[in-house]
Structures are given as structure tokens and as C-alpha cells.
Amino acid sequence: MLEQLINITDSQGIKILAAEVFLDGVTEVLNADERLPVYSVTKSVTSAAFALACDDGLVSPEMPLAQFLDGEADFPKALAQMPFERFLTMTAGKYPFRPEGDNWLKNICSLDTDYTDTDYHYSNIPAYLVGAALENAVGGELMKYLDERLFSKLGISGLTYKKSPEGHFYGATGMEISAHELALLGRLFLQNGVWDGVPIISESAVKRAVSAHVSTGSGDSYGYFFRNAGTHFSMVGKWGQRCIICPNKRLAVAYLSHEPENSDKLYRLVRSVIQ
Secondary structure, eight states, X not given: XXXXXXXXXXXXXXXXXXXXXXXXXXXXXXXXXXXXXXXXXXXXXXXXXXXXXXHTTSOOTTSBGGGGSBTTXXXXXXXXXXXXXHHHTTOSOOOOSSOOSSXXXXXXXXXXXXXXXXXXXXXXXXXXXXXXXHHHHXXXXXXXXXXXXXXXXXXXXXXXXXXXXXXXXXXTSOOEEOHHHHHXXXXXHHTTTEXXXXXXXXXXXXXXHHSOOEEOSSSSEEOSSOEEOXXXXXXXXXXXXXXXXXXXXXXXXXXXXXXXXTHHHHHHHHHHHHO
């Protein structure tokens, strides 16, 4: 399958830099060990952290996110009462694309945001808030928690990531991951959170994360920082970084590219090969 994928993308002038295909227990690879920026795939990693924290009894989708950030900023009442789920599904109001300034929490709290708006609005701000709140929920750096609870069990270590000016994990973007490591994460979700016969994330938390919660208005749906297209769900970066997971085909396809103008076309080509 990987050879067919490379042939069809090359014929369209689109370059896949690295890829790994896991199909019914068989793996194919292309430059799969080089770590590259994955942009908003980071959001799906934050989703995994939230799932783990739910399993550990530290948070729940219904809990107000701001209660884990008390004292760090002056939250408007409506924002202070908003549950994690609305941030995870990008239905927490219409924000600018990213936070600004030297203190992102204070910047976000100063925005003139309609918190009654429950439509889907894509932004880095909700994922940042989830990551910051989770750090306080787990009682330390979120990457340390992820290393202990997730990455070490998959054989992943030393990942590059970014923090906010005030020192919180930037849960929206900033990570560098190899195609192999991205495929491992995809396989974990393909297997409903089980790795080598041992549950890492509960099946209920996996299902909640990857299921469709709200329409994006662009032909697919959104879960908890995962995109859901019915037959498959995905972890998605902005310029052609993606892991597509197809449970019915027992398939996970991870690919990394740098295609600012052709990322959607690349996705369509990969889907055509999968179909």
C-alpha cells in the first residue's frame, strides 16, 4: 500500500517526507524515524492526556476547566463555569486563532468572547487551556505525566514540545514527532487504548475522544481534538501531517509532509488509496 501511496502522490507533484502504514498487523515504512514538526497533531496528544487524566479520576468532561486554573487569571463568570468538553470540541466560543502577549491566560480572559456561542470554531486557544488545566490537575509538567503514563509504554522518549510564556504545556501545537511515533499513537487508538495486551487508555475514554461530537461545517465532525469522517478518524497537522485510523480496515496510516498549498489534496489522495 505504501508504494502505491508514494507513486500517486509523486505523480501529482506532492512530496511525502515520511510515512508508516500499519495494515492488519503488517507494517511498511518510509523514512519513519526522523522527527518533524506536526503542528496541530499536538492537540490529539493533549486529548490523550485528558483521557488518561479521566481514567486516573483527576478530571471529567463535565468539570469546569477554570477550576484547575484558579488564581492564575481573573476568569469571566461564564468562562469559569464552562466544562472541559466545550474546549475539547472547539465549542467554547469564537476566539482569535492563537493567544498573545506575555501571559496567555490573562490575554484570553480579556477577550470579548460570546461564551453562549456553542458552534464549532477552530482555534489554538481551547487546546492551550486544556493543556494548562491538565498540568495543574496532574500536579506537574504534562509531558512528564505523558512520558510516564503513555510514551514510555510505546517506546517513545525525548519528544520536543513548546511551552507558553507563563510556563504551561502548549497543548495546541509545537511538538516534533516521527512518522513511526505517530503511527504508534494511531495504533493505540486503533486498538481502543490497548498495547501489548495491556490497557493504557480505557476503551470508553478512547471512544469518547474519537467519536463525532460536533459538525465542523466542512464535511466532517470533531471529537476531543480528533477529526471524525465517519469511516475513519484522524490526528491532523496543518500542512500535511496526519494519522488516519480506520477501525473497520484495521489500518493506521501516518504521514508527514510540508505542503502548505496541497495538504487537503494530499489527504484526498491518501483516502483514495485507502478506499
